[in-house]
Amino acid sequence: MEESVARNLGPEIWMSQLVRNAMACLRWLCEFNILPCIPQHQSVSYEDLSQLVLVPEGHLRRVCRMLISAEFLEETASTHVGHTALSYAFVNNFALSDGLAFLTETIVPASLKMVEASKSFDKADQSPYSTTLSTPTSFTDQALPHGRQSRQFDHFMRCIANDTGNGLLSILTRLNINGDKEGLIVDVSSTSLTIVRTLAVLHPRLSFVAQFVKEPPPADAKALPESLAPRIQCLRQCNPEKQPIRNASTYILFLQSIDTNDAAVSGQVLNCIRAHADILRCNSDAKLVILAATSPAAEVDWHKHVAHMCRFQLSHGVPLDRLELRGILDEALRNIPGLCRAGMTVSENGDFCIYEIASKGLA
Numbered sequence: 001m002e003e004s005v006a007r008n009l010g011p012e013i014w015m016s017q018l019v020r021n022a023m024a025c026l027r028w029l030c031e032f033n034i035l036p037c038i039p040q041h042q043s044v045s046y047e048d049l050s051q052l053v054l055v056p057e058g059h060l061r062r063v064c065r066m067l068i069s070a071e072f073l074e075e076t077a078s079t080h081v082g083h084t085a086l087s088y089a090f091v092n093n094f095a096l097s098d099g100l101a102f103l104t105e106t107i108v109p110a111s112l113k114m115v116e117a118s119k120s121f122d123k124a125d126q127s128p129y130s131t132t133l134s135t136p137t138s139f140t141d142q143a144l145p146h147g148r149q150s151r152q153f154d155h156f157m158r159c160i161a162n163d164t165g166n167g168l169l170s171i172l173t174r175l176n177i178n179g180d181k182e183g184l185i186v187d188v189s190s191t192s193l194t195i196v197r198t199l200a201v202l203h204p205r206l207s208f209v210a211q212f213v214k215e216p217p218p219a220d221a222k223a224l225p226e227s228l229a230p231r232i233q234c235l236r237q238c239n240p241e242k243q244p245i246r247n248a249s250t251y252i253l254f255l256q257s258i259d260t261n262d263a264a265v266s267g268q269v270l271n272c273i274r275a276h277a278d279i280l281r282c283n284s285d286a287k288l289v290i291l292a293a294t295s296p297a298a299e300v301d302w303h304k305h306v307a308h309m310c311r312f313q314l315s316h317g318v319p320l321d322r323l324e325l326r327g328i329l330d331e332a333l334r335n336i337p338g339l340c341r342a343g344m345t346v347s348e349n350g351d352f353c354i355y356e357i358a359s360k361g362l363a
Helices: 002-008 011-031 046-053 057-069 094-111 114-119 128-133 147-160 164-173 194-202 218-222 262-282 302-314 322-334
Strands: 073-077 080-083 184-190 207-212 232-236 250-255 287-293 339-346 352-359
Touching: 011 057, 011 094, 046 057, 046 080, 057 073, 094 147, 094 302, 164 194, 164 352, 184 194, 184 262, 194 207, 194 232, 250 262, 262 287, 262 322, 262 339, 262 352, 287 322, 322 339, 322 352
Parallel strands: 184 207, 184 250, 207 232, 250 287
Antiparallel strands: 073 080, 287 352, 339 352
């Protein structure tokens, strides 16, 4: 009977059920804290384990065997279950178990709604995540303000894209800044102190301003080393369409929100260029730097694509291809006289790029 039912399933339904079941079993293990109760170097009987974690033995056996077939756990005898090196890695690493919880509770349900979200691509609020919850609220508004899910998201993204920080450091190291003389760098529409803190370490003679659209995170300011704090100032950016600081040598806009889409990026870039256009025209030494997290090229390691796909599943947009971003910049510059693209830098993995905007006289 079961075979006939399986044969009648289409391949799409069969695969989605497989993913759902495997992830549901992982979530079940996390919820009942099963993994820490299995000894590292020896197996334990299903009977003893079920009594220890207070779940029915039959439930425990079925869940474990699903994951044994996926080589996550191992069954040393028909009555005993044990760790593999893979499963034991989750026992003493809180970040891994937190990331696993986010994967099973949030990413997988959202990933199975990608088709529905793409069919509603014209609706700005319709992401795979919002489709899963049947809510118009974005992931950043709904989940990130809450401590538990925000923490889980952070741990999950670190697990699957643990070199993102290195990529950002690499691209900032290649940023064309004259650090031999004193000067001022402004991080426009900042959401954290990551950019100015990194640049302050690289350029000890420069001063920095982080302009926050919202209130600066208090934890960020407290985390600044004493050697950097005197050179970094946090300000509230009251109007993103006007730039009150006119004496900086470099203004940086970092496009990084996971909720951004083409329309949102176009509007943000256009407003930023307009806000700095007069400053750049009056000061040929000043420049506006557009720094963006971009979609990696096809030949880049697949882990990079997993991280970007997860961001897509949580939001309506995806990281822009650098050529798409260049098109957005060129379109914006057509309507703003006296400015042009003065240079471009791409990170080694293609996950970050920099475009420089300056007066035509400088270029």
